[in-house]
Amino acid sequence: MGRVAVWWWAAPAVLLVLGMHYGGIAAGSIYAFTDWRGIGPFKFVGLDNFINIFRNPKASQALWNTLLLAGGFLVLTNVIGMAFAVALNRQLKSRHLLRTLLFMPVVLSPLAVSYIWKFIFQPQGPLNDLLRAVGLEDQTRAWLGDPSSAIWTILIVMVWQHIGLTMVLYLAGLANVPMELEEASAVDGAGAWRRFFHIVLPLLRPTIVVASTLILVQGLRVFDQVQAMTAGGPFNATETLSTLVYKETFVSGRYGYGAALSLLLTVLIAVFAVLQIVLLRGKKEEN
Numbered sequence: 001m002g003r004v005a006v007w008w009w010a011a012p013a014v015l016l017v018l019g020m021h022y023g024g025i026a027a028g029s030i031y032a033f034t035d036w037r038g039i040g041p042f043k044f045v046g047l048d049n050f051i052n053i054f055r056n057p058k059a060s061q062a063l064w065n066t067l068l069l070a071g072g073f074l075v076l077t078n079v080i081g082m083a084f085a086v087a088l089n090r091q092l093k094s095r096h097l098l099r100t101l102l103f104m105p106v107v108l109s110p111l112a113v114s115y116i117w118k119f120i121f122q123p124q125g126p127l128n129d130l131l132r133a134v135g136l137e138d139q140t141r142a143w144l145g146d147p148s149s150a151i152w153t154i155l156i157v158m159v160w161q162h163i164g165l166t167m168v169l170y171l172a173g174l175a176n177v178p179m180e181l182e183e184a185s186a187v188d189g190a191g192a193w194r195r196f197f198h199i200v201l202p203l204l205r206p207t208i209v210v211a212s213t214l215i216l217v218q219g220l221r222v223f224d225q226v227q228a229m230t231a232g233g234p235f236n237a238t239e240t241l242s243t244l245v246y247k248e249t250f251v252s253g254r255y256g257y258g259a260a261l262s263l264l265l266t267v268l269i270a271v272f273a274v275l276q277i278v279l280l281r282g283k284k285e286e287n
Contacts, residue, residue, distance in 0.1 A: 025266065029259070031259040034259075035048075049257050050260050053261060053264065059261070061239055062236070063241060065238060065240050066240045069155055073162075073218070073222075074212060081166025082170045086200075102164045103167065105160060105161045105162075106165045114157060114229050123145070127143070146234070147234050147237035151238045157225055158219070158225055165214070173208075174204070185199055216273060217273060223243060223246070245258050248261060249262075
């Protein structure tokens with residue numbers, strides 16, 4: 001009886017979450033199969049919106065850019081964050097200060113960070129000034145205006161801001177690694193690299209699942225950095241599914257097509273997140 005009473009108290013909050021979150025997803029999913037333009041009547045068009053997505057070179061480019069950014073973001077943020085965590089897990093006098101400095105970008109607004117880096121990457125900005133000062137003038141460029149470098153520039157900013165997050169997660173994971181195992185393996189003659197790959201890394205797999213899922217979802221739905229730094233340009237070189245959803249829905253007024261893009265992005269995030277969790281848990285069980 002007590003448990004039933006608890007559920008009754010929780011019911012309003014549960015219904016609110018279901019209605020606001022999943023209700024919105026359901027409504028958007030319905031519009032994805034229509035030609036609605038935001039005002040007036042609409043008709044169902046079946047899979048036409050999704051067919052147009054894969055026929056549209058701009059949408060295909062946005063899908064590729066999204067996967068590229070998400071993949072690079074996943075790998076670099078995990079690897080660099082783990083490296084910092086291992087380095088700062090030692091008894092260094094300045095470890096608390098360094099941890100704080102590395103985590104500070106995480107709490108900053110992505111828009112504010114993007115505008116700061118946009119200024120740094122300007123053709124006459126501090127980065128090019130530094131390159132000229134050290135004699136590397138031939139390496140200067142319009143970092144955000146060059147299609148070959150714009151998307152990598154955005155990736156650098158994304159990684160820079162989120163390294164602190166993965167570092168903190170891996171520091172928490174390292175705190176649960178028994179020191180006795182490392183000490184015993186060191187006594188047996190195992191080197192630092194061997195201890196890391198054969199003892200520490202397998203024990204960090206639950207943390208890797210959490211960190212990778214968070215980072216992958218963030219990478220797939222990236223919007224702020226792209227919109228603030230390039231708005232999808234130059235020549236669609238940095239267009240992502242999120243920025244394309246915004247443009248098609250709120251700029252062009254193609255709400256049905258925008259809903260289809262949004263549904264595609266939602267499914268993509270769900271599939272990759274579930275697949276990643278299953279694969280990493282499978283490896284854990286094998287070990």
